[in-house]
Amino acid sequence: MKTAIMASLLSGASVISPPVLAEAPVDPVKIGVIVDMSGVYSGIGGPGGVAAVNLAVKDFGGKVLGRPIQVLSADYQNKVDVTATRAREWYDRDNVAMVIESTDSASALALQKIGADKKRVTIFAGSATTELTGKQCTPYGVHYVYDTYSLANGTARAIAAEGGKSWYFITADYAFGHSLEAQATKVVLSMGGKVVGSVNHPLSASDFASFLMQAQASKAQVIGLADAGRDTQNAIRQAAEFGMGNGKQIIAPLLIFDGDLKGIGLKTAQGLQFTTAYYWDYDDDTRAFAKKYYAVTNKMPTMVQAGMYSAVTQYLKAVQAVQSTDSDKVMARLHATPIHDFFAKDGRILANGLMAHDMYLAEAKKPSESKSEWDLLKIRSVIPKDKAFEPLEQSGCPLTGH
Numbered sequence: 001m002k003t004a005i006m007a008s009l010l011s012g013a014s015v016i017s018p019p020v021l022a023e024a025p026v027d028p029v030k031i032g033v034i035v036d037m038s039g040v041y042s043g044i045g046g047p048g049g050v051a052a053v054n055l056a057v058k059d060f061g062g063k064v065l066g067r068p069i070q071v072l073s074a075d076y077q078n079k080v081d082v083t084a085t086r087a088r089e090w091y092d093r094d095n096v097a098m099v100i101e102s103t104d105s106a107s108a109l110a111l112q113k114i115g116a117d118k119k120r121v122t123i124f125a126g127s128a129t130t131e132l133t134g135k136q137c138t139p140y141g142v143h144y145v146y147d148t149y150s151l152a153n154g155t156a157r158a159i160a161a162e163g164g165k166s167w168y169f170i171t172a173d174y175a176f177g178h179s180l181e182a183q184a185t186k187v188v189l190s191m192g193g194k195v196v197g198s199v200n201h202p203l204s205a206s207d208f209a210s211f212l213m214q215a216q217a218s219k220a221q222v223i224g225l226a227d228a229g230r231d232t233q234n235a236i237r238q239a240a241e242f243g244m245g246n247g248k249q250i251i252a253p254l255l256i257f258d259g260d261l262k263g264i265g266l267k268t269a270q271g272l273q274f275t276t277a278y279y280w281d282y283d284d285d286t287r288a289f290a291k292k293y294y295a296v297t298n299k300m301p302t303m304v305q306a307g308m309y310s311a312v313t314q315y316l317k318a319v320q321a322v323q324s325t326d327s328d329k330v331m332a333r334l335h336a337t338p339i340h341d342f343f344a345k346d347g348r349i350l351a352n353g354l355m356a357h358d359m360y361l362a363e364a365k366k367p368s369e370s371k372s373e374w375d376l377l378k379i380r381s382v383i384p385k386d387k388a389f390e391p392l393e394q395s396g397c398p399l400t401g402h
Helices: 002-014 046-060 080-092 105-118 148-161 175-190 209-217 229-241 258-264 284-297 303-322 327-336
Strands: 029-035 067-075 098-102 121-124 141-143 166-172 194-201 222-226 250-253 273-276 345-349 359-364 377-383
Touching (some): 029 080, 029 303, 080 105, 098 303, 105 121, 121 303, 121 327, 148 175, 148 377, 166 209, 175 194, 222 229, 229 250, 273 377
Parallel strands (some): 029 067, 166 194
């Protein structure tokens, strides 16, 4: 009996296995994307910007440092307080490592300050004010796609050089618009021209009639549009309805995108000159990215959406290189590494956070020149990065030592 009991116990013991310890979950590396999802700037970054970031993460392999990469997104609703609240929630509650935006300049400046306070990398892809790399620069901010200096410098200089010396501005009444007007004014004056007047309009204006009538009455050779998105589209459409821009006065949009031209139509937009950071049909590299992006969104990427993909990829490469999400280490790597991809050839992130790269002077095609739905513009010239952007020593950024 004892032998049988012992055998039974030993037999039972032989099938007992030690408990299997579950692997501890790996915290993801989180990236926050804050954009305008449905408002006046939704076509610039918007859902397409979120798609670009997700595509960049997918192409990177979905992981970095052996951790999954998680993308969080939010609509800032064109409100600074919404932007600030969401950014703090992401940092404090969700431990987001980096935020990339496509917002207005006022919201971007709020993000800049919060990112500096929390010591988190913040990348600016859609906002344009030079204050981001000027007096309000921080060690953690990167201004990636364009700024008001580069936009105004390319367009205003080209038009002034061709004889457009007297200007009147129709300006969006917030930080971006005023910065764009101020930068264009500097260029016009430096070219021997003059500004005969300006008028401000609210964000998301639907009726530009009174503003355009004032511009028309000014007899200025050039009407500079210091706004963006649907505001720019509405102003150009209504200017055409009033018979403006047909040789009597030049309509000069200081920030316009492929989608804007498509929305306006080349019949109305033809001949418009403007500055851009990217065009999908420029070379083999830009076309390869555009084809991949189009397969996901059924649209060609704007320069902001292309820039968001590029910026996120460069950030993830830096994280991988330094084997850490520590913002100081990542920023040191970003500053030290030239950017060579479809978006920028020898791009450089300067001491003030500006990503300096070549810009392009473009012109909207005539309808007869367009061969397909997205064949909208032609590149007239390349503006080298040292000519396109404000010199570092003139930026006013305290990090530069100037």
